Amino acid sequence: xxxxVNGEKTAIEEMSVxxxxxxxxxxxxxxxxxxxxxxxxxxxxxxxxxxxxxxLEIVHxxxxxx
Amino acid sequence: xxxxxxxxRYSRHIILKEVGGKGQKKLFDGKVMIIGAGGLxxxxxxxxxxxxxxTIGIADADVVDLSNLQRQVIHQTKDxxxxxxxxxxxxxxxxxxxxRVNTYEEWISAANISEIIKDYxxxxxxxxxxxxxxxxxDACVLAGKPYSHGGILQFDGxxxxxxxxxxxxxxxxxxxxxxxxxxxxxxxxxxIGVLPGVIGTIQATEAIKYLLGKGELLxxxxxxxxxxxxxxxxxxxxxxxxxxxxxDHPTITQVVDELDALNVCDLEK
Numbered sequence: 001x002x003x004x005v006n007g008e009k010t011a012i013e014e015m016s017v018x019x020x021x022x023x024x025x026x027x028x029x030x031x032x033x034x035x036x037x038x039x040x041x042x043x044x045x046x047x048x049x050x051x052x053x054x055x056l057e058i059v060h061x062x063x064x065x066x
Numbered sequence: 067x068x069x070x071x072x073x074x075r076y077s078r079h080i081i082l083k084e085v086g087g088k089g090q091k092k093l094f095d096g097k098v099m100i101i102g103a104g105g106l107x108x109x110x111x112x113x114x115x116x117x118x119x120x121t122i123g124i125a126d127a128d129v130v131d132l133s134n135l136q137r138q139v140i141h142q143t144k145d146x147x148x149x150x151x152x153x154x155x156x157x158x159x160x161x162x163x164x165x166r167v168n169t170y171e172e173w174i175s176a177a178n179i180s181e182i183i184k185d186y187x188x189x190x191x192x193x194x195x196x197x198x199x200x201x202x203x204d205a206c207v208l209a210g211k212p213y214s215h216g217g218i219l220q221f222d223g224x225x226x227x228x229x230x231x232x233x234x235x236x237x238x239x240x241x242x243x244x245x246x247x248x249x250x251x252x253x254x255x256x257x258i259g260v261l262p263g264v265i266g267t268i269q270a271t272e273a274i275k276y277l278l279g280k281g282e283l284l285x286x287x288x289x290x291x292x293x294x295x296x297x298x299x300x301x302x303x304x305x306x307x308x309x310x311x312x313x314d315h316p317t318i319t320q321v322v323d324e325l326d327a328l329n330v331c332d333l334e335k
Contacts (some may be wrong), residue, residue, distance in 0.1 A: 004294030007299060019298040032240050039239060039306055057301045059288060061244045062217030062224045064257055066128075066138070066194035 001052035018045040021058070032059045072164075084280045090118060096277035097121040099183050101174055101202060102192030104128070104149035105262030106216050106269065108140035108189055113270040115158035115165055119277065122158060122310035123186055125170035126150045137259035174198055176321045186272045192266065196243040197324045199295045203228065203236040205321045207311050212276055214284075216270040218254050218319055221293040223265040226284055226303070230312065233285035238306040238313075243324050259294055278292040 003012050005024075012020065021028050021053060033040045034057040040048060050056070068087055072094075079085045079093075096119050100107050103126035112209070114122055130138075130145040130153050130326045138150075145153040150159040151169035158167050170182055173192075178202055183189050189211055191202045199215065206213040209224045215236050216225045268289070275281045287300040 008308075021118075027248065029245055034239075034301065034303070039303075039308075041241075042180060042307065058130055059224075059239060059290070059301055060222070061196070061240060061249050062219050062222060063196045063199060063244075063249055064194050064217060064219040064255075065102050065106045065192050065262070066134070 001050075003050055003052065003054040003056055007057055012014075012050065015050060016046055017048045017050060017056075020050060021045065026058060030061055031056070032061075034044045034059065069267050071184065072118075073115060077164075078083065085278060086135050089278045089280070091267060092277050092279070093118050094120040096188070096273075097123070097186045098273045098277070099123040099125070099189045100187065100192055101125045101182075101198065102194065103138075103140070103154045104134065104192060104194060105137045105257065106190075106192030106266040107154065108265035108271075109160055109263050110152050110192055111140055112161065113198065113267060114273060115161045115167075117164070117270075117274055118162060119273070121166045121168070121186075123168040123170065123182070124151050125172065125174060125182060126154075127171055133278045135264055137257060139263070140175075140250070150165070152183075170282055174201060176323045177257045179321055180209065183209060183211055186211070188276050190269050190273060191215050192269070196249075199236065200324045201321060204311055204318055206230060207237075212283075214272045216265045216269045218257055218261045218265055219263035221294075223261055223291040224270050224288055225265050225291075226271075226288045227276075229283060229285050231281075232334050234303045234305040235309060235312045237311050237318075238309045239288060241308070241310055251278050258293055261291075264291060264293070296317075314320045 002009055036055050076090045077088050091215045098119050099108050103124050128150050130150055132146050140157050141153045149171050151171050155167045155169050189206055210230045212229045214227050289304050290299045306312045
């Protein structure tokens with residue numbers, strides 16, 4: 001199936017949001033995840049399965065400024 | 067009324083139909099608070115001073131260090147060792163002696179933030195740690211004060227404007243700060259010197275547009291920038307009902323210090 005991740009189409013097998021983050025080597029602690037325009041609570045990463053056509057936005061914490 | 071000198075100084079603004087003499091007067095009557103006189107704060111302060119924003123507040127407790135000069139363009143070699151807010155004030159007034167520049171040589175905290183932002187129309191976050199970023203969000207949301215969030219690290223930046231009550235806030239995206247050691251510090255991770263120039267000037271643009279009441283603010287969309295890939299992206303953001311401060315059942319009703327998120331970049335000193 002195909003999902004859109006940060007604007008780019010990606011083919012993946014069925015898996016949870018957490019497994020997908022792990023697969024692309026992203027530490028869930030360092031990001032916020034928006035699934036189909038809603039911010040997904042961190043507690044739901046494991047139980048939320050990605051479906052074909054899902055729009056996923058992965059936004060990193062960026063804390064610098066100086 | 068603008069003086070002859072002011073008309074000459076701001077002529078390139080005044081001929082813009084979105085600004086005009088009236089808009090220039092609005093800028094002169096405008097009050098903007100810049101929190102942080104570092105990478106982001108430097109271009110913000112320089113451009114707001116040049117633009118003729120009449121009252122500019124700037125808060126930072128730090129002194130200029132040699133390692134700042136690679137990106138904090140308001141400070142110069144001669145300023146090493148002096149307070150950043152004083153160095154910044156000197157440059158702003160050198161560009162534009164008519165301004166009122168208020169300096170706050172202190173770190174922001176739950177104890178002083180509300181008082182510091184109280185008299186300003188618009189606040190700009192140019193801080194370098196999550197404790198301050200969440201504190202600014204909370205104080206501005208609770209006070210109903212619009213502000214610009216900005217963040218930079220390595221080659222990546224992000225910014226969003228928050229108009230409390232009308233647009234999503236920082237906690238709508240990030241409900242709580244990241245765990246203390248999850249995000250690398252500025253000194254261990256580095257930052258390309260031009261990056262704060264890109265993000266900071268966008269933040270200054272937002273303040274100017276807000277004061278003018280023109281155009282569309284960067285609300286409801288997080289602008290992300292990758293200098294390495296040279297790409298800007300907009301992530302649409304909705305107001306979250308679950309947001310701990312501006313959602314349907316807020317749990318944060320007063321400003322508190324996020325102690326677990328204290329100064330990631332201060333650890334390096």
